[in-house]
Amino acid sequence: MNCKTCNTGITNTHKYCSNCGAKIVLDRISLKGAWQEFIGPFFSWDNNFWKTFFNLFTKPKEVLEAYIGGARKKYFQPFSYLVVYATIALIINKIFPSTEVADFTNGIKSGLGDANPKAPKEALESINIIYQFYSNYYNLIIISSIPAYSLLTYLTFKKRDHNYSEHLVFNAYIQANLGYILIASQLIFFNLIGLSKGLISSAFILISAIYGLYVFIKLYQLTFKQTLYAFFRYAGYIILAFITLMILSIGVGILYAMTIKTS
Known part of the structure:
Protein backbone atom coordinates (compact mmCIF):
# COMPACT_ATOMS: atom_id res chain seq x y z
CA MET A 1 0.00 0.00 0.00
CA SER A 44 -4.59 14.58 25.27
CA TRP A 45 -1.83 15.37 27.74
CA ASP A 46 0.93 14.04 25.48
CA ASN A 47 0.08 16.20 22.45
CA ASN A 48 1.81 19.28 21.11
CA PHE A 49 -0.71 21.76 22.47
CA TRP A 50 -0.25 20.97 26.14
CA LYS A 51 3.47 20.32 25.73
CA THR A 52 3.79 23.76 24.13
CA PHE A 53 1.74 25.43 26.87
CA PHE A 54 3.67 24.00 29.80
CA ASN A 55 7.11 24.13 28.21
CA LEU A 56 6.65 27.83 27.45
CA PHE A 57 6.72 28.24 31.23
CA THR A 58 9.33 25.65 32.13
CA LYS A 59 11.54 25.55 29.01
CA PRO A 60 10.73 28.60 26.85
CA LYS A 61 14.17 28.65 25.23
CA GLU A 62 13.65 25.12 23.88
CA VAL A 63 10.21 25.92 22.44
CA LEU A 64 11.27 29.14 20.72
CA GLU A 65 14.52 27.78 19.32
CA ALA A 66 12.85 24.56 18.15
CA TYR A 67 10.46 26.39 15.83
CA ILE A 68 12.89 28.90 14.34
CA GLY A 69 15.49 26.13 14.09
CA GLY A 70 13.26 24.07 11.79
CA ALA A 71 11.68 21.55 14.20
CA ARG A 72 8.18 22.63 13.22
CA LYS A 73 6.31 19.50 14.34
CA LYS A 74 7.80 19.27 17.82
CA TYR A 75 5.58 22.01 19.21
CA PHE A 76 2.31 23.71 18.29
CA GLN A 77 2.94 26.24 15.53
CA PRO A 78 2.94 29.80 16.94
CA PHE A 79 0.29 31.39 14.77
CA SER A 80 -2.03 28.37 14.99
CA TYR A 81 -1.51 28.54 18.75
CA LEU A 82 -2.55 32.19 18.59
CA VAL A 83 -5.63 31.47 16.46
CA VAL A 84 -6.83 28.81 18.93
CA TYR A 85 -6.48 31.33 21.75
CA ALA A 86 -8.36 34.03 19.82
CA THR A 87 -11.19 31.59 19.01
CA ILE A 88 -11.55 30.49 22.63
CA ALA A 89 -11.46 34.13 23.80
CA LEU A 90 -14.27 35.12 21.42
CA ILE A 91 -16.41 32.16 22.52
CA ILE A 92 -15.86 32.97 26.21
CA ASN A 93 -16.76 36.63 25.66
CA LYS A 94 -19.99 35.61 23.93
CA ILE A 95 -20.94 33.12 26.66
CA PHE A 96 -19.96 35.42 29.54
CA PRO A 97 -20.55 39.03 28.37
CA SER A 98 -19.20 41.64 30.77
CA THR A 99 -21.81 43.63 32.74
CA GLU A 100 -19.10 46.16 33.62
CA VAL A 101 -19.59 47.81 30.24
CA ALA A 102 -23.09 48.97 31.19
CA ASP A 103 -22.00 49.93 34.72
CA PHE A 104 -19.08 51.96 33.37
CA THR A 105 -21.25 53.69 30.77
CA ASN A 106 -23.93 54.62 33.31
CA GLY A 107 -21.27 55.99 35.64
CA ILE A 108 -19.75 58.12 32.88
CA LYS A 109 -23.16 59.45 31.85
CA SER A 110 -24.00 60.32 35.45
CA GLY A 111 -20.64 61.98 36.07
CA LEU A 112 -20.62 64.03 32.89
CA GLY A 113 -24.24 64.93 33.34
CA ASP A 114 -23.60 66.32 36.85
CA ALA A 115 -20.47 68.20 35.76
CA ASN A 116 -21.90 69.48 32.51
CA PRO A 117 -25.64 69.13 31.91
CA LYS A 118 -25.09 70.21 28.32
CA ALA A 119 -22.60 67.42 27.59
CA PRO A 120 -23.26 66.32 24.00
CA LYS A 121 -25.02 63.03 23.56
CA GLU A 122 -22.56 62.12 20.79
CA ALA A 123 -19.62 62.33 23.23
CA LEU A 124 -21.32 59.97 25.68
CA GLU A 125 -22.12 57.52 22.91
CA SER A 126 -18.52 57.66 21.66
CA ILE A 127 -17.19 56.85 25.14
CA ASN A 128 -19.65 53.97 25.38
CA ILE A 129 -18.62 52.53 22.00
CA ILE A 130 -14.88 52.82 22.77
CA TYR A 131 -15.15 51.18 26.19
CA GLN A 132 -17.48 48.47 24.95
CA PHE A 133 -15.13 47.64 22.08
CA TYR A 134 -12.10 47.57 24.40
CA SER A 135 -13.85 45.38 26.96
CA ASN A 136 -15.29 42.90 24.46
CA TYR A 137 -12.25 42.64 22.20
CA TYR A 138 -9.40 43.12 24.65
CA ASN A 139 -7.90 39.79 23.63
CA LEU A 140 -7.94 40.70 19.93
CA ILE A 141 -6.39 44.07 20.72
CA ILE A 142 -3.50 42.25 22.41
CA ILE A 143 -3.06 40.05 19.32
CA SER A 144 -3.08 43.05 16.98
CA SER A 145 -0.35 44.60 19.15
CA ILE A 146 2.06 41.70 18.53
CA PRO A 147 3.83 43.43 15.58
CA ALA A 148 4.49 46.44 17.84
CA TYR A 149 5.69 44.23 20.71
CA SER A 150 7.93 42.39 18.27
CA LEU A 151 9.47 45.62 17.04
CA LEU A 152 10.22 46.66 20.63
CA THR A 153 11.82 43.32 21.55
CA TYR A 154 13.74 43.27 18.27
CA LEU A 155 15.18 46.73 18.99
CA THR A 156 15.91 45.78 22.60
CA PHE A 157 17.79 42.59 21.66
CA LYS A 158 19.03 43.67 18.24
CA LYS A 159 22.56 42.40 18.91
CA ARG A 160 21.32 38.86 19.61
CA ASP A 161 21.14 37.79 15.93
CA HIS A 162 17.38 37.22 15.73
CA ASN A 163 15.51 39.09 13.00
CA TYR A 164 12.12 40.81 13.25
CA SER A 165 10.22 37.81 11.82
CA GLU A 166 11.69 35.57 14.52
CA HIS A 167 10.61 38.07 17.15
CA LEU A 168 7.09 37.83 15.71
CA VAL A 169 7.25 34.10 16.45
CA PHE A 170 8.55 34.72 19.98
CA ASN A 171 5.84 37.23 20.81
CA ALA A 172 3.09 35.13 19.23
CA TYR A 173 3.98 32.31 21.62
CA ILE A 174 4.31 34.68 24.59
CA GLN A 175 1.04 36.56 24.02
CA ALA A 176 -0.92 33.38 23.28
CA ASN A 177 0.31 31.71 26.46
CA LEU A 178 -0.52 34.82 28.46
CA GLY A 179 -3.91 34.87 26.76
CA TYR A 180 -4.77 31.38 27.97
CA ILE A 181 -3.85 32.43 31.51
CA LEU A 182 -5.99 35.57 31.17
CA ILE A 183 -9.00 33.53 30.02
CA ALA A 184 -8.64 31.17 32.99
CA SER A 185 -8.19 34.13 35.37
CA GLN A 186 -11.33 35.85 34.08
CA LEU A 187 -13.41 32.69 34.41
CA ILE A 188 -12.20 32.04 37.96
CA PHE A 189 -11.76 35.50 39.49
CA PHE A 190 -14.35 37.50 37.52
CA ASN A 191 -17.16 35.08 36.65
CA LEU A 192 -16.94 32.81 39.72
CA ILE A 193 -15.50 34.97 42.51
CA GLY A 194 -16.77 38.33 41.25
CA LEU A 195 -13.61 40.44 41.30
CA SER A 196 -13.48 43.53 39.12
CA LYS A 197 -12.32 42.92 35.55
CA GLY A 198 -10.35 46.16 35.82
CA LEU A 199 -8.46 44.76 38.83
CA ILE A 200 -7.76 41.51 36.98
CA SER A 201 -6.54 43.39 33.90
CA SER A 202 -4.27 45.61 36.01
CA ALA A 203 -2.72 42.62 37.75
CA PHE A 204 -2.35 40.89 34.41
CA ILE A 205 -0.33 43.80 32.99
CA LEU A 206 2.27 43.21 35.73
CA ILE A 207 2.19 39.43 35.15
CA SER A 208 2.64 39.96 31.40
CA ALA A 209 5.70 42.16 31.94
CA ILE A 210 7.28 39.66 34.35
CA TYR A 211 6.59 36.65 32.12
CA GLY A 212 7.82 38.39 28.96
CA LEU A 213 11.05 39.37 30.71
CA TYR A 214 11.41 35.82 32.08
CA VAL A 215 11.12 34.29 28.60
CA PHE A 216 13.83 36.52 27.15
CA ILE A 217 16.08 35.96 30.17
CA LYS A 218 15.84 32.22 29.50
CA LEU A 219 16.18 32.61 25.73
CA TYR A 220 19.31 34.75 25.85
CA GLN A 221 20.71 33.47 29.16
CA LEU A 222 20.91 37.02 30.50
CA THR A 223 22.90 37.94 33.59
CA PHE A 224 21.41 40.23 36.24
CA LYS A 225 23.25 43.22 34.76
CA GLN A 226 22.12 42.37 31.22
CA THR A 227 18.55 41.92 32.46
CA LEU A 228 18.50 45.39 34.03
CA TYR A 229 19.94 46.92 30.87
CA ALA A 230 17.35 45.15 28.69
CA PHE A 231 14.53 46.15 31.04
CA PHE A 232 15.37 49.87 31.01
CA ARG A 233 16.00 49.84 27.28
CA TYR A 234 12.64 48.16 26.63
CA ALA A 235 10.92 50.58 29.02
CA GLY A 236 12.52 53.49 27.16
CA TYR A 237 11.14 52.22 23.86
CA ILE A 238 7.67 51.83 25.40
CA ILE A 239 7.74 55.40 26.74
CA LEU A 240 8.87 56.68 23.34
CA ALA A 241 6.10 54.71 21.62
CA PHE A 242 3.53 56.01 24.13
CA ILE A 243 4.58 59.64 23.57
CA THR A 244 4.40 59.12 19.80
CA LEU A 245 0.94 57.58 20.12
CA MET A 246 -0.24 60.46 22.30
CA ILE A 247 1.02 63.04 19.79
CA LEU A 248 -0.73 61.21 16.96
CA SER A 249 -3.94 60.93 19.02
CA ILE A 250 -3.90 64.65 19.80
CA GLY A 251 -3.32 65.41 16.12
CA VAL A 252 -6.23 63.21 15.08
CA GLY A 253 -8.41 64.82 17.77
CA ILE A 254 -7.57 68.32 16.53
CA LEU A 255 -8.32 67.36 12.94
CA TYR A 256 -11.61 65.77 14.02
CA ALA A 257 -12.58 68.90 16.00
CA MET A 258 -11.75 71.13 13.03
CA THR A 259 -13.87 68.91 10.78
CA ILE A 260 -16.83 69.14 13.18
CA LYS A 261 -16.59 72.93 13.34
CA THR A 262 -16.50 73.36 9.57
CA SER A 263 -19.40 70.97 8.94
Whole structure:
Protein backbone atom coordinates (compact mmCIF):
# COMPACT_ATOMS: atom_id res chain seq x y z
CA MET A 1 0.00 0.00 0.00
CA ASN A 2 1.03 3.63 -0.44
CA CYS A 3 0.84 6.69 1.81
CA LYS A 4 -2.28 8.68 0.88
CA THR A 5 -0.42 11.95 1.46
CA CYS A 6 2.84 11.53 -0.46
CA ASN A 7 2.30 8.15 -2.20
CA THR A 8 5.40 6.56 -0.63
CA GLY A 9 5.30 2.77 -0.25
CA ILE A 10 4.44 1.61 3.30
CA THR A 11 3.32 -1.58 5.07
CA ASN A 12 0.18 -2.27 7.10
CA THR A 13 2.23 -2.25 10.32
CA HIS A 14 3.36 1.35 9.89
CA LYS A 15 1.64 3.95 12.08
CA TYR A 16 3.31 6.91 10.37
CA CYS A 17 4.78 7.49 6.91
CA SER A 18 8.58 7.37 6.97
CA ASN A 19 8.73 10.01 4.23
CA CYS A 20 6.25 12.77 5.20
CA GLY A 21 5.37 11.81 8.78
CA ALA A 22 1.62 11.61 8.12
CA LYS A 23 -0.43 9.34 10.39
CA ILE A 24 -1.59 6.14 8.68
CA VAL A 25 -5.36 5.72 9.12
CA LEU A 26 -6.78 2.32 8.12
CA ASP A 27 -10.12 2.40 9.97
CA ARG A 28 -13.30 3.80 8.43
CA ILE A 29 -14.80 7.00 9.85
CA SER A 30 -17.08 6.43 12.85
CA LEU A 31 -18.73 8.68 15.43
CA LYS A 32 -16.28 7.51 18.08
CA GLY A 33 -13.30 8.12 15.82
CA ALA A 34 -14.54 11.55 14.77
CA TRP A 35 -15.06 12.54 18.41
CA GLN A 36 -11.56 11.38 19.34
CA GLU A 37 -10.11 13.36 16.44
CA PHE A 38 -11.98 16.45 17.63
CA ILE A 39 -11.08 16.40 21.33
CA GLY A 40 -7.65 14.84 20.88
CA PRO A 41 -5.70 18.05 20.19
CA PHE A 42 -7.05 19.69 23.35
CA PHE A 43 -7.42 16.99 26.00
CA SER A 44 -4.59 14.58 25.27
CA TRP A 45 -1.83 15.37 27.74
CA ASP A 46 0.93 14.04 25.48
CA ASN A 47 0.08 16.20 22.45
CA ASN A 48 1.81 19.28 21.11
CA PHE A 49 -0.71 21.76 22.47
CA TRP A 50 -0.25 20.97 26.14
CA LYS A 51 3.47 20.32 25.73
CA THR A 52 3.79 23.76 24.13
CA PHE A 53 1.74 25.43 26.87
CA PHE A 54 3.67 24.00 29.80
CA ASN A 55 7.11 24.13 28.21
CA LEU A 56 6.65 27.83 27.45
CA PHE A 57 6.72 28.24 31.23
CA THR A 58 9.33 25.65 32.13
CA LYS A 59 11.54 25.55 29.01
CA PRO A 60 10.73 28.60 26.85
CA LYS A 61 14.17 28.65 25.23
CA GLU A 62 13.65 25.12 23.88
CA VAL A 63 10.21 25.92 22.44
CA LEU A 64 11.27 29.14 20.72
CA GLU A 65 14.52 27.78 19.32
CA ALA A 66 12.85 24.56 18.15
CA TYR A 67 10.46 26.39 15.83
CA ILE A 68 12.89 28.90 14.34
CA GLY A 69 15.49 26.13 14.09
CA GLY A 70 13.26 24.07 11.79
CA ALA A 71 11.68 21.55 14.20
CA ARG A 72 8.18 22.63 13.22
CA LYS A 73 6.31 19.50 14.34
CA LYS A 74 7.80 19.27 17.82
CA TYR A 75 5.58 22.01 19.21
CA PHE A 76 2.31 23.71 18.29
CA GLN A 77 2.94 26.24 15.53
CA PRO A 78 2.94 29.80 16.94
CA PHE A 79 0.29 31.39 14.77
CA SER A 80 -2.03 28.37 14.99
CA TYR A 81 -1.51 28.54 18.75
CA LEU A 82 -2.55 32.19 18.59
CA VAL A 83 -5.63 31.47 16.46
CA VAL A 84 -6.83 28.81 18.93
CA TYR A 85 -6.48 31.33 21.75
CA ALA A 86 -8.36 34.03 19.82
CA THR A 87 -11.19 31.59 19.01
CA ILE A 88 -11.55 30.49 22.63
CA ALA A 89 -11.46 34.13 23.80
CA LEU A 90 -14.27 35.12 21.42
CA ILE A 91 -16.41 32.16 22.52
CA ILE A 92 -15.86 32.97 26.21
CA ASN A 93 -16.76 36.63 25.66
CA LYS A 94 -19.99 35.61 23.93
CA ILE A 95 -20.94 33.12 26.66
CA PHE A 96 -19.96 35.42 29.54
CA PRO A 97 -20.55 39.03 28.37
CA SER A 98 -19.20 41.64 30.77
CA THR A 99 -21.81 43.63 32.74
CA GLU A 100 -19.10 46.16 33.62
CA VAL A 101 -19.59 47.81 30.24
CA ALA A 102 -23.09 48.97 31.19
CA ASP A 103 -22.00 49.93 34.72
CA PHE A 104 -19.08 51.96 33.37
CA THR A 105 -21.25 53.69 30.77
CA ASN A 106 -23.93 54.62 33.31
CA GLY A 107 -21.27 55.99 35.64
CA ILE A 108 -19.75 58.12 32.88
CA LYS A 109 -23.16 59.45 31.85
CA SER A 110 -24.00 60.32 35.45
CA GLY A 111 -20.64 61.98 36.07
CA LEU A 112 -20.62 64.03 32.89
CA GLY A 113 -24.24 64.93 33.34
CA ASP A 114 -23.60 66.32 36.85
CA ALA A 115 -20.47 68.20 35.76
CA ASN A 116 -21.90 69.48 32.51
CA PRO A 117 -25.64 69.13 31.91
CA LYS A 118 -25.09 70.21 28.32
CA ALA A 119 -22.60 67.42 27.59
CA PRO A 120 -23.26 66.32 24.00
CA LYS A 121 -25.02 63.03 23.56
CA GLU A 122 -22.56 62.12 20.79
CA ALA A 123 -19.62 62.33 23.23
CA LEU A 124 -21.32 59.97 25.68
CA GLU A 125 -22.12 57.52 22.91
CA SER A 126 -18.52 57.66 21.66
CA ILE A 127 -17.19 56.85 25.14
CA ASN A 128 -19.65 53.97 25.38
CA ILE A 129 -18.62 52.53 22.00
CA ILE A 130 -14.88 52.82 22.77
CA TYR A 131 -15.15 51.18 26.19
CA GLN A 132 -17.48 48.47 24.95
CA PHE A 133 -15.13 47.64 22.08
CA TYR A 134 -12.10 47.57 24.40
CA SER A 135 -13.85 45.38 26.96
CA ASN A 136 -15.29 42.90 24.46
CA TYR A 137 -12.25 42.64 22.20
CA TYR A 138 -9.40 43.12 24.65
CA ASN A 139 -7.90 39.79 23.63
CA LEU A 140 -7.94 40.70 19.93
CA ILE A 141 -6.39 44.07 20.72
CA ILE A 142 -3.50 42.25 22.41
CA ILE A 143 -3.06 40.05 19.32
CA SER A 144 -3.08 43.05 16.98
CA SER A 145 -0.35 44.60 19.15
CA ILE A 146 2.06 41.70 18.53
CA PRO A 147 3.83 43.43 15.58
CA ALA A 148 4.49 46.44 17.84
CA TYR A 149 5.69 44.23 20.71
CA SER A 150 7.93 42.39 18.27
CA LEU A 151 9.47 45.62 17.04
CA LEU A 152 10.22 46.66 20.63
CA THR A 153 11.82 43.32 21.55
CA TYR A 154 13.74 43.27 18.27
CA LEU A 155 15.18 46.73 18.99
CA THR A 156 15.91 45.78 22.60
CA PHE A 157 17.79 42.59 21.66
CA LYS A 158 19.03 43.67 18.24
CA LYS A 159 22.56 42.40 18.91
CA ARG A 160 21.32 38.86 19.61
CA ASP A 161 21.14 37.79 15.93
CA HIS A 162 17.38 37.22 15.73
CA ASN A 163 15.51 39.09 13.00
CA TYR A 164 12.12 40.81 13.25
CA SER A 165 10.22 37.81 11.82
CA GLU A 166 11.69 35.57 14.52
CA HIS A 167 10.61 38.07 17.15
CA LEU A 168 7.09 37.83 15.71
CA VAL A 169 7.25 34.10 16.45
CA PHE A 170 8.55 34.72 19.98
CA ASN A 171 5.84 37.23 20.81
CA ALA A 172 3.09 35.13 19.23
CA TYR A 173 3.98 32.31 21.62
CA ILE A 174 4.31 34.68 24.59
CA GLN A 175 1.04 36.56 24.02
CA ALA A 176 -0.92 33.38 23.28
CA ASN A 177 0.31 31.71 26.46
CA LEU A 178 -0.52 34.82 28.46
CA GLY A 179 -3.91 34.87 26.76
CA TYR A 180 -4.77 31.38 27.97
CA ILE A 181 -3.85 32.43 31.51
CA LEU A 182 -5.99 35.57 31.17
CA ILE A 183 -9.00 33.53 30.02
CA ALA A 184 -8.64 31.17 32.99
CA SER A 185 -8.19 34.13 35.37
CA GLN A 186 -11.33 35.85 34.08
CA LEU A 187 -13.41 32.69 34.41
CA ILE A 188 -12.20 32.04 37.96
CA PHE A 189 -11.76 35.50 39.49
CA PHE A 190 -14.35 37.50 37.52
CA ASN A 191 -17.16 35.08 36.65
CA LEU A 192 -16.94 32.81 39.72
CA ILE A 193 -15.50 34.97 42.51
CA GLY A 194 -16.77 38.33 41.25
CA LEU A 195 -13.61 40.44 41.30
CA SER A 196 -13.48 43.53 39.12
CA LYS A 197 -12.32 42.92 35.55
CA GLY A 198 -10.35 46.16 35.82
CA LEU A 199 -8.46 44.76 38.83
CA ILE A 200 -7.76 41.51 36.98
CA SER A 201 -6.54 43.39 33.90
CA SER A 202 -4.27 45.61 36.01
CA ALA A 203 -2.72 42.62 37.75
CA PHE A 204 -2.35 40.89 34.41
CA ILE A 205 -0.33 43.80 32.99
CA LEU A 206 2.27 43.21 35.73
CA ILE A 207 2.19 39.43 35.15
CA SER A 208 2.64 39.96 31.40
CA ALA A 209 5.70 42.16 31.94
CA ILE A 210 7.28 39.66 34.35
CA TYR A 211 6.59 36.65 32.12
CA GLY A 212 7.82 38.39 28.96
CA LEU A 213 11.05 39.37 30.71
CA TYR A 214 11.41 35.82 32.08
CA VAL A 215 11.12 34.29 28.60
CA PHE A 216 13.83 36.52 27.15
CA ILE A 217 16.08 35.96 30.17
CA LYS A 218 15.84 32.22 29.50
CA LEU A 219 16.18 32.61 25.73
CA TYR A 220 19.31 34.75 25.85
CA GLN A 221 20.71 33.47 29.16
CA LEU A 222 20.91 37.02 30.50
CA THR A 223 22.90 37.94 33.59
CA PHE A 224 21.41 40.23 36.24
CA LYS A 225 23.25 43.22 34.76
CA GLN A 226 22.12 42.37 31.22
CA THR A 227 18.55 41.92 32.46
CA LEU A 228 18.50 45.39 34.03
CA TYR A 229 19.94 46.92 30.87
CA ALA A 230 17.35 45.15 28.69
CA PHE A 231 14.53 46.15 31.04
CA PHE A 232 15.37 49.87 31.01
CA ARG A 233 16.00 49.84 27.28
CA TYR A 234 12.64 48.16 26.63
CA ALA A 235 10.92 50.58 29.02
CA GLY A 236 12.52 53.49 27.16
CA TYR A 237 11.14 52.22 23.86
CA ILE A 238 7.67 51.83 25.40
CA ILE A 239 7.74 55.40 26.74
CA LEU A 240 8.87 56.68 23.34
CA ALA A 241 6.10 54.71 21.62
CA PHE A 242 3.53 56.01 24.13
CA ILE A 243 4.58 59.64 23.57
CA THR A 244 4.40 59.12 19.80
CA LEU A 245 0.94 57.58 20.12
CA MET A 246 -0.24 60.46 22.30
CA ILE A 247 1.02 63.04 19.79
CA LEU A 248 -0.73 61.21 16.96
CA SER A 249 -3.94 60.93 19.02
CA ILE A 250 -3.90 64.65 19.80
CA GLY A 251 -3.32 65.41 16.12
CA VAL A 252 -6.23 63.21 15.08
CA GLY A 253 -8.41 64.82 17.77
CA ILE A 254 -7.57 68.32 16.53
CA LEU A 255 -8.32 67.36 12.94
CA TYR A 256 -11.61 65.77 14.02
CA ALA A 257 -12.58 68.90 16.00
CA MET A 258 -11.75 71.13 13.03
CA THR A 259 -13.87 68.91 10.78
CA ILE A 260 -16.83 69.14 13.18
CA LYS A 261 -16.59 72.93 13.34
CA THR A 262 -16.50 73.36 9.57
CA SER A 263 -19.40 70.97 8.94
